Amino acid sequence: MNPLRERYGSEIDNVLAKYPADQKRSAVMPLLYIAQRERGYITRAQLDQVGEILGISSTDVASIVGFYTLYHDKPEGKYRIQVCNDLPCALRGADKFLRDFCDRLGVEPGGTTADGVVAVDGVMCLAACHRAPMFQVQSRTEISYHEDQTVDKAMQLVESWRQANGQ
Amino acid sequence: MSEYFLLRNREIPNIDDLVIYRQNKGFETFQSAVTSMKPDEVTEIVKASGLRGRGGAGFPTGMKWSFIDKNNWPHYVVANADESEPGTFKDREIMESNPFQFLEGVMLCAYAIGANAAYIYLRGEFWQLAAELDRHIEYLERENLLGDKLFGTDYSLRLYTHLGAGAYICGEETAMLESLEGKLGQPRLRPPFPPSFGLYGKPTVVNNVETLANVPLIVERGAEWYRKFGTEKSPGTKVFSLSGNVEKPGNYELPLGTTFRELIFAHGGGIPGGRNIKAIMPAGASSSLIFADEKALDTPMDYESVPNVGAQLGSASVIVIDDSVSMDWLIDKTVHFFAHESCGKCTPCREGTYWMRHITERISHGQASWDDVILLNEVANGIKGKCLCALGDFATEAVMSSIARFRSDFETKTHAAAETIEAKVSP
Numbered sequence: 001m002n003p004l005r006e007r008y009g010s011e012i013d014n015v016l017a018k019y020p021a022d023q024k025r026s027a028v029m030p031l032l033y034i035a036q037r038e039r040g041y042i043t044r045a046q047l048d049q050v051g052e053i054l055g056i057s058s059t060d061v062a063s064i065v066g067f068y069t070l071y072h073d074k075p076e077g078k079y080r081i082q083v084c085n086d087l088p089c090a091l092r093g094a095d096k097f098l099r100d101f102c103d104r105l106g107v108e109p110g111g112t113t114a115d116g117v118v119a120v121d122g123v124m125c126l127a128a129c130h131r132a133p134m135f136q137v138q139s140r141t142e143i144s145y146h147e148d149q150t151v152d153k154a155m156q157l158v159e160s161w162r163q164a165n166g167q
Numbered sequence: 168m169s170e171y172f173l174l175r176n177r178e179i180p181n182i183d184d185l186v187i188y189r190q191n192k193g194f195e196t197f198q199s200a201v202t203s204m205k206p207d208e209v210t211e212i213v214k215a216s217g218l219r220g221r222g223g224a225g226f227p228t229g230m231k232w233s234f235i236d237k238n239n240w241p242h243y244v245v246a247n248a249d250e251s252e253p254g255t256f257k258d259r260e261i262m263e264s265n266p267f268q269f270l271e272g273v274m275l276c277a278y279a280i281g282a283n284a285a286y287i288y289l290r291g292e293f294w295q296l297a298a299e300l301d302r303h304i305e306y307l308e309r310e311n312l313l314g315d316k317l318f319g320t321d322y323s324l325r326l327y328t329h330l331g332a333g334a335y336i337c338g339e340e341t342a343m344l345e346s347l348e349g350k351l352g353q354p355r356l357r358p359p360f361p362p363s364f365g366l367y368g369k370p371t372v373v374n375n376v377e378t379l380a381n382v383p384l385i386v387e388r389g390a391e392w393y394r395k396f397g398t399e400k401s402p403g404t405k406v407f408s409l410s411g412n413v414e415k416p417g418n419y420e421l422p423l424g425t426t427f428r429e430l431i432f433a434h435g436g437g438i439p440g441g442r443n444i445k446a447i448m449p450a451g452a453s454s455s456l457i458f459a460d461e462k463a464l465d466t467p468m469d470y471e472s473v474p475n476v477g478a479q480l481g482s483a484s485v486i487v488i489d490d491s492v493s494m495d496w497l498i499d500k501t502v503h504f505f506a507h508e509s510c511g512k513c514t515p516c517r518e519g520t521y522w523m524r525h526i527t528e529r530i531s532h533g534q535a536s537w538d539d540v541i542l543l544n545e546v547a548n549g550i551k552g553k554c555l556c557a558l559g560d561f562a563t564e565a566v567m568s569s570i571a572r573f574r575s576d577f578e579t580k581t582h583a584a585a586e587t588i589e590a591k592v593s594p
Contacts, residue, residue: 018327018329020367023348023349023367025348025349025350026329026347026348026349027349028349029329029330029331029332029346029349030329030330032332033330033332054349056349063351064349064350064351067334067351067352067510068291068331068332068333068334068352069332069333069334070291070292070332070333071332086253086452086500086504087253087254087411087452087486087497087500087501087504088253088254088410088411088452088486090500091410091411091412091486091488091492092410092411092416124251124253124333124335124504124507124508125251125252125253125254125255125335125452125504126292127250127251127255127256127258127259127290127292127293128256128259129253129254129255129256129408129410129411129416129484129486130256130408130409130410130416130417130418132410136292142294142295143291143292143294143295144295145292145295
């Protein structure tokens with residue numbers, strides 16, 4: 001039995017019902033989101049499981065994971081903070097925000113804090129240019145937006161996660 | 168602006184609540200279309216209104232609908248909610264704050280082209296928004312505004328959301344269709360265009376969120392009413408996303424044909440910190456840079472006038488640049504974006520953006536000579552017009568226009584680099 005199918009059977013059926021019966025491959029992206037909820041990244045075994053459900057090869061599934069930036073194939077921080085530093089945000093101080101925020105966290109952009117709670121990096125446009133500096137947080141289960149940020153505000157958020165994680 | 172047609176949430180509180188939306192005639196238009204109009208009649212009204220696609224290309228919407236191949240079934244609607252152009256954040260506000268008007272627009276389009284299924288393709292980052300739309304769609308099904316045999320007719324319609332996962336290229340319509348089919352989001356060779364060969368190879372209309380949000384009021388109030396706003400060739404209002412070096416960034420719904428000056432100074436409050444305006448990018452990061460002189464500021468923002476000052480209106484994502492900004496830094500930003508987002512399918516774009524990135528980095532770090540600027544322009548020229556989709560061209564717009572129109576920025580930077588090197592090698 002396919003472990004993904006076993007655990008998320010009805011949810012997967014609901015996803016498949018969105019697409020024509022002979023176009024199951026369309027469900028690959030939503031199924032990968034379901035798989036990623038387990039660990040925050042997608043494992044080799046899960047590639048096989050998604051492929052088996054949809055009748056496509058694991059290689060095809062892996063190519064989707066590689067192409068799209070919101071899928072991950074290795075563990076990073078529990079919370080991935082992505083600061084938009086594209087042009088419009090940079091004109092409103094996003095580069096400086098990212099630098100100062102990384103300094104406070106004691107990491108380089110692209111790095112993960114020593115306690116494994118936070119990974120932080122720059123990211124391409126998030127459609128929130130008027131509320132920069134801003135970032136999104138991708139956790140195992142969801143993506144949230146945090147706008148009109150200061151380093152202090154962002155650090156408070158990080159502290160709240162650390163407390164929730166018993167540190 | 169005293170009247171809102173798209174951002175009606177600013178006039179009608181809680182219009183994101185179905186009860187309030189219906190109190191304001193919501194879904195009456197859809198119901199009367201399904202029960203008393205032929206599908207083609209809906210298309211004809213949209214055609215007569217002169218509505219043009221709000222995603223960037225400005226293609227006449229009704230004409231696109233009329234291209235749908237009636238000898239090949241089923242038909243699909245795909246709403247493009249992938250909003251990813253740096254500087255653009257209008258579709259998000261429409262979907263968050265006036266969601267039912269957008270959904271009714273999708274439904275009217277579906278009815279007009281005889282589609283029984285419509286997909287809303289949202290960028291993956293709009294995860295919360297997609298969950299919200301799913302709840303709205305369920306609500307519409309419970310209220311029998313969506314589902315089988317609507318209002319006692321034979322017409323059935325279902326809406327589905329589909330989340331992308333972080334790829335700018337999926338905003339290109341054929342890449343979006345590939346992505347929706349579960350493949351890599353890479354553009355197709357066109358023609359054939361989606362109205363004859365779209366989703367699953369079937370006739371498909373792909374329209375931007377803002378475009379679709381225009382449709383309910385057009386069908387309700389008529390083409391003549393719609394043409395009272397905007398210009399002859401660009402009717403209606405537009406949501407302008409204003410960002411960059413401006414006091415009050417945000418979305419402004421204004422008639423097409425409003426001048427840059429009015430948007431930036433009257434609505435946006437002008438330039439902060441006592442600085443002066445230097446340049447305008449009217450279509451986000453994929454825009455050419457306009458030299459912000461008096462003539463440019465007095466140019467009406469519509470599809471036909473912006474080309475007179477050397478750019479396109481595109482999605483009307485107006486990025487304001489003040490005189491503290493040097494263009495070598497600016498294009499380093501835009502080129503990094505496009506190099507990251509190039510899907511890799513066409514060699515000129517994949518390799519060209521890679522090399523442009525290296526050169527813009529060198530220039531902005533003060534390590535380049537004037538020859539590098541010329542080389543950069545040549546690489547850009549090698550991309551322009553040589554790719555399947557517009558992304559390659561987009562990557563070159565800011566580069567080539569800034570070298571041509573803000574030459575002194577690059578001269579200053581490369582002279583300084585030359586002097587530094589000179590100082591280092593001198594005894």
